[in-house]
Amino acid sequence: MQTQDVITERQSDAAAGDVVLKVQNLSLDFRLRTQVLHAVRDVSFELRRGETLCLVGESGSGKSVTARALLRILDKNGAIASGRVLLSGKHGDIDIATLNERSPELLKIRGGRIGLIFQEPMSSLSPVHTIGSQIVEALRLHRRMDKKQARAETIELLRQVEIPNPDKMIDRYTFEFSGGMRQRAMIAMALAADPEILIADEPTTALDVTTQAEILDLIKRLQVSRGMAMLLITHDMGVVAEVADAVAVMHFGRIVEAGSADAIFHDAKHDYTRRLLGSTVKLEQNQRATTHAEPAATTREPVLSVRNLSKLYGASAGWFGGGSHAIKAVDDVSFDLYPGENLGIVGESGSGKTTLGRLILRTVEPTSGTVTYFGQGEPVDVTALNKRQLKTFHRDVRLVFQDPFASLNPRMTVKEVIGDPLVVSGKAKGAALEKRVGELLELVGLDPMAMERYPHAFSGGQRQRIGIARALALDPKIIIADEATAALDVSIRAQILDLLLDLQKRLDLSFVFISHDISVVRYFCDRVAVMHRGKLVEMGTAEQICTDPQEPYTKSLISAVPNPDPRHKRMMHRTRFTA
Amino acid sequence: MIAHSFIDEAPETGPAVSALKAGKPVETAAAGPWRLMWAKIVRNKVAVVAGIIILMLYLIGLFAEFLAPALPDTSRPQFTNAPPQELRLFATQPDGSQQFLLHVTGYTMSVDQASLRRSYVIDESQVVPIGLFVKGAPYKMWGLFPADVHLIGPLKTSDTMYLLGTDKLGRDLLSRLIHGTRISMSIGLIGVSISLLLGVVLGSISGFYGGWVDMIIQRVIEVISSMPTIPLWLGLAAAIPLTWSPLTVYFVITLIVSLFGWTGLAREVRGRFFALRSEDFVTAARLDGSSERRLIFRHILPSLTSHILAVVTLALPTMIVAETALSFLGIGLKAPVVSWGVLLQDAQNVRTIANASWLLIWPAGAVVLTVLAYNFLGDGMRDAADPYES
16 A cells, blocks of 8 residues: 655644644454454544544444544454554553553543544433433543532533523433534533543534534534544535544545645545545536426426425314414425426425425325325325325325335345335236336346345445335336435435436436435425425525525525535534524 | 645455455345344354254154153053163173173162162163164054054063153153153144234234224233233133043143233234334335235235244243143143143152152253253344344
């Protein structure tokens, strides 16, 4: 292996902060059943005071285990094969890699000198203790405070992470906090012992885009004000561009490229870095605007028309005066879908976008409103269909699921999975079925020979292709894609979107594309509907929504999306929305 | 600022792995769920050993007549409570040399004149030659084919060979244990089959339809499982007319045992149904136009079968223990039917345990071995039941 340096004199001289942590040639091995996985190979990097290093890579690149190895919290079957992790101290460097698993030095470092923030704040906070008591425990352990001091310090910490009413919230339990608040509490806990190094492992992946912007903002400010070194692990190039000083790109266990954020984004040398950036930047443009003439919406007949659709949960008009506590998951939503059009439905979690998709398919029964389908000659009121008629409707309007693992029956071969709708509707049998399944597999870019395999033999992206093939089996008119690309890596995501666009051209489909990811919607859709708390707040062309939003909520949503360019950080001057 | 560096190579196409063992990696792409489960259970050595033990026990039960050296009911009053005879390979010839000869040593009997109790002492000088595939007491294989060949037995039919000793009527314990294996192992199997039928049908209905159907079935299950089992068994077993044939009694006892064993299974199936009903692939199948029946039989039940098998394996030993308990109390199976419980009935008093401990050790050992083996196998199967997790 050869490492090439592309530095100028000036850059190498300008070593800003002192090095706090030095990782040298770290290699991690994991024992699997029949083989050893070299999850991390020969990785070296430095963390400097006041600087943020982003480890970026797709799933399976070894970025998370690298961070875990720094604290020696690897799973049982993993081990440090070679390399050193040097933590600088007053009395020279400590090599964390050689410390005993239960030695007091290591316990002091964990949480004391290195703080850690996990991806999923719900599972990393104890559900049976109050938020305060968990932070107090960390303070008493690492800073030897008495109860009273610790409590005062905890309130101060909660204030620092901008939790409102910290003196009240300290006695609340985890489930009483929202996702963003939990992550704030988690940050407060990581900061409790005043660490020199903060490791954040995908800290915002589970959060909505506006919350993500706030949390990133907070982490960045705290890091700067406390002069901590930070190691941020993420798969999102946009997040990297917003917060990173230095970037290391990991691919299959190696750091393939490392450098300053500017150098990585604007002068990428390695093919993989370029590919990663390419697929991220690609999603920043609208594919449809360039390939597709603007549909003259007013002159055409819609294929699907939704009018005043609502869904109330918990609205039992019962004896206890029910209805007051009803949650309006979908509140008076109306829109039209035109033939050959891609309509995006964007919203944060809890905005009702998934429920809306299910209401159209009537897997969830609407409380009021109508859905009219025009694809079968005369208009059909979907909300009034009986079971048998609904089956006919489901042949024309198909669903593509979010999770490519849960949506394929693991006990059926690919042929059985894709062929199932054909068998059920009696459209094909025996050799004809096999031929049709082969065609469908070819259509979605898979080898027809793979028909006899089981889903577990395929990667996430391939499985999503199988799911798409199943949706196409009955020659549908409309496909509802519910977060169809959310579970995929960014490079696979672009491939799947291109596949869907290609299929649309060939098969004359219309898409209802439900997503929380603005960039995906921008790439894929003609028109976008923005949902917020069950209501449709704004609707317009993809370009107009993304570049010139009118409603305040849409403005805040769009401005919170990280921009994958360190020279144009978007989040720092974003619009905030309070409602 | 960090120096800009990169690896000057084309991107790799896969993760770096090195094989632990030489040889080709196992191809699992076209492997069905059962093959994956098999591969997983084979790796669990304890479960494999347990599985082999259970298989052997069933084979013993299947070929009981041939494997038993004698008939279970042949009694020799002159050998009551005789201790086990040791099987030896070499015999000392009159000239002092050792020669290979499969044999057991005979007994000398002495009678204690005060208590009139007989006691037996192994007599090294008496050599009883033993042979394999010997002609012995005639029997009917599976009650159908007349035969008289036994796997092992004394060459002369008048000789004695009691490898595990005899009971108070002078019957060979080994033969009785082997015949008991047939009854005890099969009662578990038949009992669980009835439980399975009830449990899966009611559990599926309960889990799939939910609502008031689920409500009623769950309440019934709760009522049944709240009943104290032993008194109920006692009552039901006592109600069996004495005139019924041993075979009928056997089936009725199985039915009684299984009528209370299905509730756990039904709950398990119901829980799995609830979990699977909301899985994406079931929703997908529903949108594909599958009918309710197709959803159950094509998508949900196949995902359940492996779990059901594991639960059944864990339920089998409770059946066996239940039968043993009933028979031990004297209200289950009755002579001439031989089961482990019936055998243990002979070891109820302290005097027997003191004087003829083998009457307790061997039948109890068989029960313990079987229950343990079932539990280990069941645990292994439960771990392997979902080969797709993680």
